Amino acid sequence: MNRDVKVAILTMEGTNNEEEAYLSFKHSDSSPEIVHLKKLENGTKKLGSYDIIFFPGGFSAGDYVRAGAVMAARIRSRLMKDLEKFVETGKPVMGSCNGFQVLVELALIPNLTKEYELEAALAPNMSNRFEARTVYLRVNRGNCLFLRGFRDGEIIKLPIAHSEGRFTPRDGNVLRKIIKNGMNVLSYVDDKGRLSGYPWNPNGSEHNIAGICNREGNVLGIMPHPERVFYNVTESDWTRHEWRPGMGYPFFMNAVQFLREKF
Amino acid sequence: MVVLRITVTLKKAVEDSEGSSVLKALRLLGYDNVREVRSGKVYFITLTKGSKKAGKEFCEKLLANPVINECVVDD
Amino acid sequence: MVVLRITVTLKKAVEDSEGSSVLKALRLLGYDNVREVRSGKVYFITLTKGSKKAGKEFCEKLLANPVINECVVDD
Amino acid sequence: MTEPKASTEIPVLNKTRDELLEISKSLHLGLSSDEMLMIKSYFENEKRNPTDVEVQAIAQAWSEHCSYKSSKIHLKKYIFGIAKEKVVAQGDAGLVSLDDDTAIAFKMESHNHPSAIEPYGGAATGVGGILRDILSMGAQPIAVTDALYFGTKTVKGFPSPKFIEDGVIAGIRDYGNRVGIPTVSGGIVYSEHFSPNVLVNVGCVGTVNKKKVMSSAISEPGIILIIAGGKTGRDGIHGVNMASAVMGSGEDDITTVQLGSPITKEPLIHAVLEANEKGLLYALKDLGGGGLSSVVGEMLEAGGIGGRVDLEKVPLKEKSMRPWEIWISESQERMLLAVRKENVNSVTEIMDNWDITSSVIGESVEGKRLQIFYEGLEVLNLVTEFMTSPKLYDRPRSVAERRVVQWLPKYPTDFKKLLVSSLSDKNVRTKEFAVRQYDHTVRGSTVIGPFTGIVGREGPSDASVIRPDWNKSSGVAIAHGSNPFYSEVDPYLGGMAAIDETVRNLISAGAEPLGFSDCLNSGNPENPEIMGEFVSMTKGLHDSAFSLNIPFVSGNVSFYNETGNRRIPTFPTVLGVGKVEDISSSITPDFKGIGNALFLVGVPTTDLGGSLYYRHLKLEGGRVPYSDPRVLKRRGWNLLKAIKSGEVASIHDISDGGLATTVSEMTIGSKIGASLDVSPLGLRTDFALFSEPQSSWVVEVRKGKEKQFTDHLGDDSVVIGYTQESELIVRRGEERVLLIDLQSILRNWKRGYS
Numbered sequence A: 001m002n003r004d005v006k007v008a009i010l011t012m013e014g015t016n017n018e019e020e021a022y023l024s025f026k027h028s029d030s031s032p033e034i035v036h037l038k039k040l041e042n043g044t045k046k047l048g049s050y051d052i053i054f055f056p057g058g059f060s061a062g063d064y065v066r067a068g069a070v071m072a073a074r075i076r077s078r079l080m081k082d083l084e085k086f087v088e089t090g091k092p093v094m095g096s097c098n099g100f101q102v103l104v105e106l107a108l109i110p111n112l113t114k115e116y117e118l119e120a121a122l123a124p125n126m127s128n129r130f131e132a133r134t135v136y137l138r139v140n141r142g143n144c145l146f147l148r149g150f151r152d153g154e155i156i157k158l159p160i161a162h163s164e165g166r167f168t169p170r171d172g173n174v175l176r177k178i179i180k181n182g183m184n185v186l187s188y189v190d191d192k193g194r195l196s197g198y199p200w201n202p203n204g205s206e207h208n209i210a211g212i213c214n215r216e217g218n219v220l221g222i223m224p225h226p227e228r229v230f231y232n233v234t235e236s237d238w239t240r241h242e243w244r245p246g247m248g249y250p251f252f253m254n255a256v257q258f259l260r261e262k263f
Numbered sequence B, C: 001m002v003v004l005r006i007t008v009t010l011k012k013a014v015e016d017s018e019g020s021s022v023l024k025a026l027r028l029l030g031y032d033n034v035r036e037v038r039s040g041k042v043y044f045i046t047l048t049k050g051s052k053k054a055g056k057e058f059c060e061k062l063l064a065n066p067v068i069n070e071c072v073v074d075d
Numbered sequence D: 001m002t003e004p005k006a007s008t009e010i011p012v013l014n015k016t017r018d019e020l021l022e023i024s025k026s027l028h029l030g031l032s033s034d035e036m037l038m039i040k041s042y043f044e045n046e047k048r049n050p051t052d053v054e055v056q057a058i059a060q061a062w063s064e065h066c067s068y069k070s071s072k073i074h075l076k077k078y079i080f081g082i083a084k085e086k087v088v089a090q091g092d093a094g095l096v097s098l099d100d101d102t103a104i105a106f107k108m109e110s111h112n113h114p115s116a117i118e119p120y121g122g123a124a125t126g127v128g129g130i131l132r133d134i135l136s137m138g139a140q141p142i143a144v145t146d147a148l149y150f151g152t153k154t155v156k157g158f159p160s161p162k163f164i165e166d167g168v169i170a171g172i173r174d175y176g177n178r179v180g181i182p183t184v185s186g187g188i189v190y191s192e193h194f195s196p197n198v199l200v201n202v203g204c205v206g207t208v209n210k211k212k213v214m215s216s217a218i219s220e221p222g223i224i225l226i227i228a229g230g231k232t233g234r235d236g237i238h239g240v241n242m243a244s245a246v247m248g249s250g251e252d253d254i255t256t257v258q259l260g261s262p263i264t265k266e267p268l269i270h271a272v273l274e275a276n277e278k279g280l281l282y283a284l285k286d287l288g289g290g291g292l293s294s295v296v297g298e299m300l301e302a303g304g305i306g307g308r309v310d311l312e313k314v315p316l317k318e319k320s321m322r323p324w325e326i327w328i329s330e331s332q333e334r335m336l337l338a339v340r341k342e343n344v345n346s347v348t349e350i351m352d353n354w355d356i357t358s359s360v361i362g363e364s365v366e367g368k369r370l371q372i373f374y375e376g377l378e379v380l381n382l383v384t385e386f387m388t389s390p391k392l393y394d395r396p397r398s399v400a401e402r403r404v405v406q407w408l409p410k411y412p413t414d415f416k417k418l419l420v421s422s423l424s425d426k427n428v429r430t431k432e433f434a435v436r437q438y439d440h441t442v443r444g445s446t447v448i449g450p451f452t453g454i455v456g457r458e459g460p461s462d463a464s465v466i467r468p469d470w471n472k473s474s475g476v477a478i479a480h481g482s483n484p485f486y487s488e489v490d491p492y493l494g495g496m497a498a499i500d501e502t503v504r505n506l507i508s509a510g511a512e513p514l515g516f517s518d519c520l521n522s523g524n525p526e527n528p529e530i531m532g533e534f535v536s537m538t539k540g541l542h543d544s545a546f547s548l549n550i551p552f553v554s555g556n557v558s559f560y561n562e563t564g565n566r567r568i569p570t571f572p573t574v575l576g577v578g579k580v581e582d583i584s585s586s587i588t589p590d591f592k593g594i595g596n597a598l599f600l601v602g603v604p605t606t607d608l609g610g611s612l613y614y615r616h617l618k619l620e621g622g623r624v625p626y627s628d629p630r631v632l633k634r635r636g637w638n639l640l641k642a643i644k645s646g647e648v649a650s651i652h653d654i655s656d657g658g659l660a661t662t663v664s665e666m667t668i669g670s671k672i673g674a675s676l677d678v679s680p681l682g683l684r685t686d687f688a689l690f691s692e693p694q695s696s697w698v699v700e701v702r703k704g705k706e707k708q709f710t711d712h713l714g715d716d717s718v719v720i721g722y723t724q725e726s727e728l729i730v731r732r733g734e735e736r737v738l739l740i741d742l743q744s745i746l747r748n749w750k751r752g753y754s
């Protein structure tokens, strides 16, 4: 029997990708649970009792102030210690889309100084529009546990759907360090695999950054949605290629396997 | 009772895509005298007690991300 | 050169989801002294020439719907 | 503010007809003098005057919007009752069967009037409302759809068409995206007919375990009523009355305007479904038009029982609300849950876990009467049946004499120009500027979305396919049909064409059509000519659906879409759902390979009325292409067989812009060209390429399967060419009539979107 892997998918009003995240983990041989922030705040549930934390996409609190801001503020005021502790154990933490925005607002990403200070933001898309499309991404996997099994330089395709995804580092220094450390694990590219402008880079991210892993490799934040393409048949161009596992599948399998290997 | 007016804008160095799109729309409507548009959000926050200082805290804790935003409190 | 500040808010009778959501968040952060939050948008529009009157036109033609919005122009 | 009085008496006894009408006007009841007389005679029997709460409640229930008083007689005759055996259940939405355990719930509804006044809020709350209808059946919403009709002219006193369009799209985007249900299908039509009467027809599709289908009827005493979700406010008062009259200028209607709160709805959906899953709900209904008044009345009346409600228990946004305002408010994001006593705590606990406000407000009691109290004082006491039985109208109608003049267009000199103008026409070219603002992949179950093909250069798809259950291989296909241009020329044939298009689109995804929802848009029903059009339209819908034996399981009527002397054509938007047995065999319109044979299934026509070709030539009238449902059935179902046995590589139906446009669109997502020869089609080349024959498709057949395909389709198919590496070339025998490179096709179709 495999060790039971418990996944917390954090939710509050407006997060709305918990369903597909739940199913992706479920189909990766783990035991996901949708956990309302409220339950963590009032102590009914504890972050420490889970093996993996997933911040789903959506519009937490409507994204009214700024994407992810309200959820991050709530977590920072009551749960930050627990979350930092979780991260420091080396267990996997992942956020996609709104989840990425929350991770950045919490300064879990990029967290270059390990002091949890704000070094980046996800600004409104340059197009000033919500963008829903499939994008090409180049993998630069480094030590990111979620990307084990992908080849470096491999081009993958994932759906995006967001209006605030423009990765903006605090300054040139932060950007340089991210690149130097190989933390920019996913980059938007064109159909030839080159860093290109809009629409290939759908939001105007600095250096075409689509996803960032922390230096330790256990916290991943990305704008695209691997949980929506766990299976091949939900990829937008699946009718044009042979059957294979979905492009999102490895993200979840990797996290669950990693956990089983290391913990 | 005080009403704070908190204005959150993007820093000058951060491209303001909404501002640009309003600029473009105004030009299309024929307003050639418009030179620049910057956009932002404004919150009117009514406090039973408290002061401008509270507003600063709201900026830090919730309303602005200092990496990209400026946050101004008026009362 | 003038810079107009145009503030677009919802009329009192229209429910302001963003305001309510900020109110809820501030309360959860422990600020019990917050009584009400109303949200809006603000545009800083730089004109090479022109006046407040132009701002009124921008409200009417682009920035606001009089059915639900109030639009205030300051310079 | 003074303390709200519980209620005031409205003196109707001893009043004359004219005085009664005056009362109706001054209280914004929107009731006719006949209807006021019915109220009077009811209260003569009760030997008292009604309260304000009572007359307001009756006015809601009897509004056109809630009661269908002008359309019901016709709907009964032509729309209800077709293929009854295929309907699993009906209520706020209708259900058809997907497989042994699962039913599909779906409905399309208009939110035209609210969107005309406040485009953003009107469209957003349209989505919110249609989601609630699906939720009311106990179903998980799996897709949102929107068919939009925008004007092109500025009308004095109304916002510009651009302002309306941007607002509507933003409203659908912000609500749908925030609530986390993918918006996957719809349409956008531009015509000056829709200035200033914009039409916003929104649909929703959901799935539900057949054993968990909720009803809205309460048929026993002692069932507890719980209101859950948003709080009740002054917003949305008299919305239904507004939708039941000709539009005035917007600013008077401030109390009817709402913006909606998707992040209240999002957890509400989870909570209600969780309660249903756990078997804790007895009955369920959403609060839409008419508010509590309609919902409570209808739930009790459906089960033939009485009830009581204590209004002060309704959670309010504003303390100063009057009882009648609480009772008829149409505030968004509210559901009424009927629950057995022993389950009340479990249900409120679930609501609480999702951070949802809920409150017990009343219960069902023996008898036929509904009683409403406000802080102990009775403010309403009515026999529910009286409220829910309005006067039905068989309004006078006339059928305008239609002299069919079919103009013969001059033979065109430049076919390439003609094709380019079709591809880049606002009604044909890509709708990505809108649809890519809609999240169409959320929930991770979108198998075919609105655009398909090579990433970065996707073309249009015909129907979307959703896989509702990750553990099963079956899929739900969703598509629309409507053609206001045909309907304007001929409402009967326009109705048939809407069904034809819906079926064509579903077949194109490899789906068997299962059911329709009809959203009927029209003008003032008190105008006999419009009523005549309305009845012709319903006959058209009937004749097609009856012949196909496919039911209308739900729908909606929106009258009074007119302003001054400007009105919309009378036409339906049809939402159709279909079943894909195995999603891995569903098909998209992008060409798949080089050197494959291209078949035309169908026959070009000389009937050009309402076609894009005619419109470009600024020709009016003409014969609208005829849809023969028997032919549609034969070709469509034979195509399904061909698709199932793997013969079909790609397929796209012929609609706006005809064969030439259809083939061009197939090159977009594939970067594969085609060579066509139209000589086997006989007709003049412009007719062959640009007429819009009904029940027609272009099909790319896999190599080696041509014979099998022709066996399936028989005389309905003819080879018109093959796919090739680059360019689209059209010949007529030896003569080349058209050559266009794939880049030009892409560029023109994407015009206006960057």
Ligand SMILES: Nc1ncnc2c1ncn2[C@@H]1O[C@H](COP(=O)(O)OP(=O)(O)O)[C@@H](O)[C@H]1O
Residues within 6 Å of the ligand: D145, D146, D147, D148, D183, D184, D185, D186, D187, D188, D428, D429, D430, D431, D434, D435, D438, D449, D450, D451, D460, D461, D462, D463, D464, D505, D655, D656
């Ligand atoms: N307003 C809309 N909302 C959602 N999807 C839309 C909308 N308009 C068009 N679509 C989708 O985009 C695709 C292409 O649309 P269109 O070119 O109008 O196709 P068709 O001619 O087959 O109706 C279809 O899948 C359609 O459902």
Ligand SMILES: [Mg+2]
Residues within 6 Å of the ligand: D461, D462, D505, D653, D655
């Ligand atoms: Mg089509």
